[in-house]
Amino acid sequence: MKIYYITLNNTDEARKIGRTLLERKLAVCVNWFPITCAYNWQGEITEEAEVVLIVKTQDGYALEIEQVIQENITYTNFMAEISPVAVNQSFLNWLNAEVPVRSLQPTP
Known part of the structure; x- marks a missing residue:
């Protein structure tokens, strides 16, 4: 499982x-x-409002998630991948039923 922490300008974008x-x-x-x-x-030092979008998904979807973001915004934003150490089994069951597990290709 992966979690993505993404910053955006407003709730409409999120x-x-x-x-x-x-x-x-x-x-x-x-x-x-x-x-x-x-x-x-x-x-x-500048302060302004932002919105955080948290995405809960399987491993292997970073590029597709980033592509969706780029389809919807034109500015540089922040996107970080977080790997949870532990997740409750009932949530993992739901995740596995809804989002296909990707077989990861080894990096050369």
């Missing part, structure tokens, strides 16, 4: 991307919520 991932069977569940982002930009 909703559209999240629903697309679900429709394409690239995720079993998505969550989004507002946050405040502070960062250094051109020598000054």
